Amino acid sequence: MEYHVAKTGSDHGQGSQEDPFLTINKAASAAVAGDTVIVHGGVYREWVKPKFKGLSTKRRITYQAAKGEKVIIKGSEHIQSWQHAEGNVWKVVLPNEFFGNYNPYALEVSGDWLVTIEETKHLGDVYLNGMSFYEVSRFKQLIDPKVTTEVLDHWTRKMVPVHNQEQTKYVWFAEVNADNTTIYANFQGADPNKEFVEVNVRRSCFYPQDTGIDYITVRGFEMAQAATPWAPPTADQPGLLGANWSKGWIIENNILHDAKCSAISIGKEASTGHNYRSVRKDKPGYQYQLESVFSAKRNGWCKEKIGSHIIRNNTIYDCGQNGIVGHLGGVFSEIHHNHIYNIALKREFYGHEIAGIKLHAAIDVQIYHNRIHDCSLGLWSDWQTQGTRISKNLFYSNNRDLFVEVSHGPYIVDHNIMASEYSLDNVSQGGAYINNLICGKMNHWKEMTRSTQYHLPHSTKIAGFSFIYGGDDRFYNNIFIGADGLEGVGTSHYKNHTASLEEYIENVHKNPGDAEIFNLVEQPVYINNNAYLAGAEPFEREKDKIVDKSFHPNFRIVDKGEEVYLSCELPENFDVFLGEVHSTATLARVRIVDAEFERPDGSEVILNTDLLDMQRVEKSPIGPITLLKKGKNYIKVW
Incomplete structure (x- = not known):
């Protein structure tokens, strides 16, 4: 069935093209699995609340703007x-x-x-x-x-x-x-x-009131000016647009802006806890967040019921807290080809849950080909970053580009450009950083006061808890570019770490004891074949590397609006310094989770395409783009 909505219609009509409904909500109260709601041009001031769910990827309910017509849904x-x-x-x-x-x-x-x-x-x-x-x-x-x-x-x-x-x-x-x-x-x-x-006036523009409204497609709308509330991981997380604890949504080709807090939500709901730390004040938020994960499991948090959303080709800007937010509800999702900017720069309020994309429990989430710039923080993957892949994204002009917090891996960060002056906060373990271009400050530290969950591979089932011991990371084929007065670029902060699991185990067991002896030895790191330019500094035990502190690549990101270019120079020996294609076979398993680097379906992951989706051959140029060469480079990257 196909329903039509138009500003010339009536909610007493039939919803046909000849006799359309006046409001999208009227169509939403009629559309069932397999139906399509086509909304014609105009401004619709309503909070659309889908009433019925789709039944599968093939029997979804689709809401879309009429082809060639501008449809705006406003919360004002x-x-x-x-x-x-x-x-x-x-x-x-x-x-x-x-x-x-x-x-x-x-x-x-x-x-x-x-x-x-x-x-x-x-x-x-x-x-x-x-x-x-x-x-x-x-x-x-x-x-x-x-x-x-x-x-x-x-x-x-x-x-x-x-x-x-x-x-x-x-x-x-x-x-x-x-x-x-x-x-x-x-x-x-x-x-x-x-x-x-x-x-x-309204909290949201398109958001179901009930949970479990599965398999909805939202396509081609502009949505704006919603009074969305603060959305921490321990609370209900409504957005201007969102799935509300459901499965299988597709959110694509939309323009979303001016959410007071968050634009797209794939987050948790209130029954698993709602701001208990602020209301009860008897336990830290960390403790309530731990409890919310177990509460979610009791409420059916699993791959069969929750997550597996696709968020693609959206433009998101001018929001106070997040472009995309989610805790628990975004598992097994794909987020790609989105343009996210001007997030949390208005600065009317501030907190620890702010980023262009802020996800907790991004289990098996694939985040790729996004352009994220002019944000307080570009991407923040917090807790249970496991099976997550952050690939082929363009970060620039952010106050920070990437933060991975209190997670145990395995997670992959590959073929990204991190061009801001502050590139990375790594307060996790079990990461693989492959073929990136990293141009800013990097921080790495342990977290021994918060023990967080890890899971069975590709599952929401909890396998255990661990503190963050620091290390168990892999850095291969990256280009690090420093700058005058900029500290912390490179991998030198892994000084004194062991360089293999065998070495780590041998050193640990030189002392008698149990848990306490594992705190005495730094976790292994696997670091090789990186380039360090303009003051960037390597791990002391890295064997194969380029180090040229005096070479300045004159790196720039040239933003021309719809198109973005990378401009830089590379040293004479760059063309002969090649790297292998990394995969499940070449990346050592992570220690705590005891898991391999894999695709979400459990098959082998092979990192054989670059940021421009060009095929990598064995022994190809390091960095995110195979077209990079010695001398001057000017390459379109968006």
Whole structure:
């Protein structure tokens, strides 16, 4: 069955092309497995809540924009009843019934791991011709530019500058009483009744209310301006668009922006814990996160019921917390060919759950061919990064590119460009870093206060727990580029680590005891055939390598909008310094999990295509692109 929705339709219609429905929700209340909902051009101000699920990959329910037509779903409402208050400040008084049971101007940004908020922020927002405003906490801050500047400067000093300083003079403040919500905003001389002004009203744009709404496709929409809440891994994690603890969604070819917190959610739901650390305050969030994994298992967390989503070809920008977020619910998924930028640069609030992509328990998740830039943190894979592959991604102009935290592997990071000044935080073990170009600071440290889960291979079944001893990592065929004044680029931080599992075991058992003797010896690392330029430094025991501290590659990422180019120079001996193709057969098993590097289906993984999907032959150039050569390079990478 094919249903049609159009702005000229009626919800009393038949839903046919000749007699379309008016709202997408009306179609969502009718569409069942195998049906398609085609939405025609226009702006739809509603929260679409799919009612029925698809039954398989072949019998899914598809929601798509009509071919060649622009369809926008918004969580906001257009407001034209502004009254002049004082100076450049206008106000609008809205009855609380206008918001239903979800008033973003009464609801605070709050929850576990939200930190460094001196002033309460709310989920609401004001938009002038699409540009979001900044919230202030007192009416005086709307009137006095000096007070407003001091407040915003406080934030930019604490973290990093917002990405649009001119925007910071546009501010709003709200008062909510038992009957009404009054929103004040400084429009800097614009008349809000003549310009296009919107305010947040709905939590989401497309998100089922019930869990288990499986096999849904969402294609070709623009969605924006949703009042999404803070989404830590110990809470319900709703997004502007999301699957809500379901299986088999396809989210593709959408433009998503201006989520207050998160745009796409493939995360957990509230029954497995909801901000207990903040509410109960009796245990650390770490403990509640441990418990949420076991709670999820009792609630049916497994490959047969949860995850296996595909998120591809989306453009995601201007969100306060995440472009894509998820804990537990994103297992066995694929995330590829997405363009994610301007995430968490507005800096109205801050916490430990912020990144372009922030996933916990990314078991067997494949993250590849994404362009991630101008984010507070590009990609953060936290807890249970096992069977995960981070491949052929382009990171640049981020405050950090990649963070892998308290995980035990096996996970693969291959053929990526990490071009920011801060490339990698590695607080995990069991990783394989193959054929990357890494141009920034790298940090590596142990974590001996938090023991986290690992799993049976390709499963959600828990096999054990471990601390992060540091090491058990593999670095082959990478190019490291340093810079003046930049420390930590390269693999020298593995100094004093053993260089094989056999050596490690021999050294451990020179001492009597059990658990304590494993803390006395550094885990093995497997490091060879890397290039270290412009001050980057190698692991002391690496045998085959290029080290040229004085050679400066003049590396640049040239962003031309739709296209991105890599520009660099490489030394004369680069062409003769070749690397083998790595695979399951060449990568040593990880120690703690006792597992091999494999594909999600358990078959052999072979890293034989580069960032441009060009075939690698045995003994080919190191780095992410086989076209790299000595001398000058200028290569299109997006």
